Amino acid sequence: MVKTIMDEIIEAGDYVLPGTTACPGCGSTLALRYVLKALGKNTVLVIPACCSSVYQAIYPNSAINVIIYNVAFASAGAVASGIKQALDIKGYQDVNVVVWGGDGGLVDIGFATVSGAAERNEDIFIICYDNEAYMNTGIQRSGSTPPGAKTTTTPLGKIVGFKKPMPFLMLLHGIPYVATANVAYPTDLYEKVKRGKEINGFKYIHILSPCPPGWRYDDSKTVEVGKLAVETGYWILWEGYYKEGKIRISLSPPSRPYRTPAKRKPIEEFLKYQGRFKGFTETSIKRVKEWIDYQWNLIEPFLQ
Amino acid sequence: MKRYDVITGNYSAAWGARLSKVEVIAAYPITPQTTIVEKLSEWVDKGEMKAKFIAVESEHSAMSAAMGASAAGARAFTATSSHGLLYMYEMIAWAAGARTPVVMAVVNRALGPPWNIWSEHTDVLMTRDTGWIQFWASNNQEVLDSIIQAYRVAEDKHVLLPAMVTLEGFVLSHTAMPVTIHEQDKVDSFLPPYNPPHYVVNPMISEPFTYGNILFPWDYAKVRMSIERAMINSIDVIKKAAKEFEEIFGYSHGALIKEENVENADVAIIAMGAVAEEVEAVSEQLRKDGLKIKAVKVRVFRPFPKREIAEIANSVSKIIVIDRDISFGWDGILASHVKAVLHEYKVDTPVFTKIMGIGGDDILPEHIVKAVKDVY
Numbered sequence: 001m002v003k004t005i006m007d008e009i010i011e012a013g014d015y016v017l018p019g020t021t022a023c024p025g026c027g028s029t030l031a032l033r034y035v036l037k038a039l040g041k042n043t044v045l046v047i048p049a050c051c052s053s054v055y056q057a058i059y060p061n062s063a064i065n066v067i068i069y070n071v072a073f074a075s076a077g078a079v080a081s082g083i084k085q086a087l088d089i090k091g092y093q094d095v096n097v098v099v100w101g102g103d104g105g106l107v108d109i110g111f112a113t114v115s116g117a118a119e120r121n122e123d124i125f126i127i128c129y130d131n132e133a134y135m136n137t138g139i140q141r142s143g144s145t146p147p148g149a150k151t152t153t154t155p156l157g158k159i160v161g162f163k164k165p166m167p168f169l170m171l172l173h174g175i176p177y178v179a180t181a182n183v184a185y186p187t188d189l190y191e192k193v194k195r196g197k198e199i200n201g202f203k204y205i206h207i208l209s210p211c212p213p214g215w216r217y218d219d220s221k222t223v224e225v226g227k228l229a230v231e232t233g234y235w236i237l238w239e240g241y242y243k244e245g246k247i248r249i250s251l252s253p254p255s256r257p258y259r260t261p262a263k264r265k266p267i268e269e270f271l272k273y274q275g276r277f278k279g280f281t282e283t284s285i286k287r288v289k290e291w292i293d294y295q296w297n298l299i300e301p302f303l304q
Numbered sequence: 305m306k307r308y309d310v311i312t313g314n315y316s317a318a319w320g321a322r323l324s325k326v327e328v329i330a331a332y333p334i335t336p337q338t339t340i341v342e343k344l345s346e347w348v349d350k351g352e353m354k355a356k357f358i359a360v361e362s363e364h365s366a367m368s369a370a371m372g373a374s375a376a377g378a379r380a381f382t383a384t385s386s387h388g389l390l391y392m393y394e395m396i397a398w399a400a401g402a403r404t405p406v407v408m409a410v411v412n413r414a415l416g417p418p419w420n421i422w423s424e425h426t427d428v429l430m431t432r433d434t435g436w437i438q439f440w441a442s443n444n445q446e447v448l449d450s451i452i453q454a455y456r457v458a459e460d461k462h463v464l465l466p467a468m469v470t471l472e473g474f475v476l477s478h479t480a481m482p483v484t485i486h487e488q489d490k491v492d493s494f495l496p497p498y499n500p501p502h503y504v505v506n507p508m509i510s511e512p513f514t515y516g517n518i519l520f521p522w523d524y525a526k527v528r529m530s531i532e533r534a535m536i537n538s539i540d541v542i543k544k545a546a547k548e549f550e551e552i553f554g555y556s557h558g559a560l561i562k563e564e565n566v567e568n569a570d571v572a573i574i575a576m577g578a579v580a581e582e583v584e585a586v587s588e589q590l591r592k593d594g595l596k597i598k599a600v601k602v603r604v605f606r607p608f609p610k611r612e613i614a615e616i617a618n619s620v621s622k623i624i625v626i627d628r629d630i631s632f633g634w635d636g637i638l639a640s641h642v643k644a645v646l647h648e649y650k651v652d653t654p655v656f657t658k659i660m661g662i663g664g665d666d667i668l669p670e671h672i673v674k675a676v677k678d679v680y
Contacts, residue, residue: 012636015632028366041507041512042507042508043507044354044505044506044507046372053517053518054518056514056517057514057517058517058518058519058520059517059518059519059523060515060519060523062512062513062514062517063667063671064512064514065508065512066512067503067505067506067507067510067512067513067514067515068513068514068515068516068517069372069375069505069515069516070514070516070517071368071371071372071516072368072394072395072398074363074364074394075368075394075395075398076366076368077367078330078360078361078364078368078369078372079368079369079371079372081330081358081360081365081369081372082328082368082369082371082372082374082375082376082380083372083373083375083376083505085321085328085352085356085358085369085373085378086327086328086356086372086373086374086375086376086377086378086380087376087506088356088504089327089328089354089355089356089378090327090376090377090378092506092508092509094508095506095507095508098323110419112361112364113361113362113364113365113368114358114367115361116361116362116365119361120358120359257625
């Protein structure tokens with residue numbers, strides 16, 4: 001019998017063990033499960049302050065079966081650089097040094113360390129699980145919150161930001177691998193991490209990670225919400241890299257149909273699931289649509 | 305081969321790191337520190353040092369990367385000054401909590417505004433409660449030697465805390481003095497390679513473990529208590545390191561403190577850094593004038609040499625503390641420590657605070673003489 005990708009994922013074993021203190025329906029634990037399956041045991045996770053700092057379990061327990069080094073909010077990219085360089089000079093080249101953090105820690109407060117490590121092309125992974133707000137501290141808006149979403153610091157959903165195009169910004173650093181992913185597409189995520197693993201240099205992966213308490217939807221619907229993000233064109237799955245003076249982007253299979261706007265489901269389908277968009281105004285919807293167009297327009301010139 | 309050179313305090317610091325065979329250096333430029341890491345990066349680039357140099361994007365990242373390297377089992381070094389030190393403050397506390405024996409050279413510099421690049425001790429003293437050991441060098445030779453000693457102390461299995469070696473901006477950092485650059489094999493015999501006695505962040509040699517995850521107050525208090533114990537342990541380790549250093553190299557900078565002109569002294573002047581060296585010179589001069597002054601250099605500010613200071617206080621009738629720093633609304637920081645020690649040891653010798661040299665204002669011999677004559 002031919003081995004499928006699912007067989008491989010099952011055989012890879014589990015590094016996220018029972019006993020996390022995550023919320024029911026957590027997108028991040030789901031994503032971490034597939035990330036670690038792809039990376040294997042020869043992995044170090046550097047975790048800045050985020051939900052994962054808490055859900056990895058409480059001392060003296062750990063529900064994650066790889067080395068975890070917990071670090072301060074704005075330090076992860078630099079700590080990982082230090083670990084990698086130390087392992088290198090000590091003669092241990094084959095270790096995956098991986099920053100695993102949320103959008104607050106990587107898109108906002110720790111952005112300088114992410115950008116610095118990328119610019120130096122450190123041989124590390126930085127993987128952001130983007131739940132689109134500071135969820136661990138209780139749903140405050142971040143630089144990755146979509147326009148008009150209600151958070152505890154934007155309680156009326158007034159439009160503040162435009163959601164930083166983080167994966168694209170990272171691609172502009174001229175690094176060898178950037179990918180976007182989504183917890184609703186685990187095989188796509190798994191394969192992207194595997195591909196990154198083969199690449200020497202800086203790897204950035206940005207995972208959309210639906211969050212039931214933060215986005216205010218039923219905790220059984222994480223995969224549905226994630227899928228709708230792709231089907232409405234809100235979240236684009238792609239891989240990109242820099243080579244010989246040029247940037248290239250390729251759309252990942254689940255997102256390919258939605259390059260044609262007419263094929264996308266109406267954005268309202270994605271929004272209506274979520275309490276954070278309740279009472280969403282026409283202006284807000286317009287702004288989100290504009291943001292979606294902007295994301296597609298950003299990558300369009302680089303699509304193969 | 306042993307050699308003599310006339311070099312600045314900053315090059316002495318670089319030599320200290322080189323002779324200590326540091327493996328990872330992470331640094332960011334700031335005046336007056338910059339020439340330390342410029343020299344190190346030159347040696348790394350030319351292959352004269354087998355080390356990794358990470359030119360990071362901020363001091364916060366310099367400390368983060370140094371800490372990460374140390375956690376992975378490498379000997380790590382960085383250097384900074386003033387605003388750089390304060391910018392990395394969060395990671396200074398984190399590196400101590402993480403028990404990573406990073407050594408950092410800190411070139412003392414005043415804080416802005418207004419901009420000022422000259423010497424003041426307040427920057428380093430603001431980090432006194434973070435769990436770092438602090439060595440205060442008085443001359444360029446002591447800068448070099450203290451870095452080697454700092455690794456020896458920081459990496460001791462009874463200590464495992466980071467350590468700073470401070471030197472005054474320009475007064476030492478950019479002033480050339482004769483310095484002995486030791487033979488590598490002698491340094492190696494004093495400072496063996498770093499061999500962490502615990503799991504390191506390296507899955508090739510350690511089992512999966514989690515460092516620093518959330519814990520409840522009753523466990524947290526134990527973790528913090530272990531830092532206090534390590535700090536207390538470091539007292540004997542510092543003394544032993546100073547003694548062995550003397551055996552190998554033939555001279556000593558003192559251990560926690562160093563006293564000069566002790567005979568029949570009735571007034572002690574206590575100071576730190578390059579100021580202490582000046583105090584020593586002035587005390588010799590004053591002795592010729594018949595004033596029985598003893599000069600006391602506090603070489604290690606953390607752990608604070610309580611017993612030594614109490615013994616000095618018991619042996620004199622007055623103490624003058626010269627602080628090149630100020631804690632606003634309180635006192636000179638060194639002086640307030642001396643006063644607290646005297647209270648703890650029930651000694652009632654009067655202590656006089658003299659704050660001078662703020663923001664690089666020259667401390668001239670006559671200023672110290674005046675301070676003495678004010679209270680003598």
